[in-house]
Amino acid sequence: MYPHIKRLIQRPAGRMQAELTTLRLSLKLHEGDLIFQTSQSAQSQAIQLATHSPYSHCGMLLRQGGEWQVLEAVQPVSITPMEQWIARGKNQHFVVKRLRDADQVLTPTVVRRLRDAGRRYWGKPYDLYFGWSDERLYCSELVWKVYQEVTGRQIGQLQRLREFDLSHPAVQAKLRERYGRQLPLDELVISPVRMFESPELVEIR
Structure with missing residues (x-):
C-alpha cells in the first residue's frame, strides 16, 4: 500500500477529511492567501x-x-499544517481569500518577503489582551501587520475596542476576566471579520 494512502486510512475520520480537503484545494492555493474559520477556543x-x-x-x-x-x-x-488547522475549526468550515490584485502584487520576491516577515514573529507569545504591541500578537493582528509591512496594504479597517458590541454578558465576562475594571477602550484592534470583509480581498474557496 502506498505510504501516503496508508497514513490517510490510519487518521481519525475528521483529520482524514481535512487532509483530503487540503489535497483537493492544493492546486488552487497561493502563498499569501488568507484563511478564516470559526475557532473552538474559549x-x-x-x-x-x-x-x-x-x-x-x-x-x-x-x-x-x-x-x-x-x-x-x-x-x-x-506555523501549523493546513489539514490540522482545518480539523481544529468548527465543523471544519473555512474560507480562503486572496488579494484582489495578487497577480500583480504578490511576485515571487514579495511572497518571499511575506514569508520572512512572518518568520520574524515566530515564537512570539499570543496576546490575550489584544494590544497593538509587536511583543505579543493575536491572529488578525499578525496577518495584518505582515501584509502592511511587506506590501503597504492595510487589509481591513482598524477599530477602537469601544466600537465593538460589548453589551452581551459573555463578552462582558471575558472583558472582566482579561482587564478587570480598566478596559482599554481606545486600544487599536483589527478583527478577523474586518479583514474578511475587506474590499482588498476576493474569495477563493
Whole structure:
C-alpha cells in the first residue's frame, strides 16, 4: 500500500477529511492567501458576539517542505499544517481569500518577503489582551501587520475596542476576566471579520 494512502486510512475520520480537503484545494492555493474559520477556543464566542461574525480566527497560507502551512498567532506564533488547522475549526468550515490584485502584487520576491516577515514573529507569545504591541500578537493582528509591512496594504479597517458590541454578558465576562475594571477602550484592534470583509480581498474557496 502506498505510504501516503496508508497514513490517510490510519487518521481519525475528521483529520482524514481535512487532509483530503487540503489535497483537493492544493492546486488552487497561493502563498499569501488568507484563511478564516470559526475557532473552538474559549474566547471564540465572545469574539463572534462582539464582532457580529462567525469568523473568529485567521491565518496566512505558506508553502514549506512541499506542504501547505498556516502562519497563525496561537501560543506561540507558529506555523501549523493546513489539514490540522482545518480539523481544529468548527465543523471544519473555512474560507480562503486572496488579494484582489495578487497577480500583480504578490511576485515571487514579495511572497518571499511575506514569508520572512512572518518568520520574524515566530515564537512570539499570543496576546490575550489584544494590544497593538509587536511583543505579543493575536491572529488578525499578525496577518495584518505582515501584509502592511511587506506590501503597504492595510487589509481591513482598524477599530477602537469601544466600537465593538460589548453589551452581551459573555463578552462582558471575558472583558472582566482579561482587564478587570480598566478596559482599554481606545486600544487599536483589527478583527478577523474586518479583514474578511475587506474590499482588498476576493474569495477563493
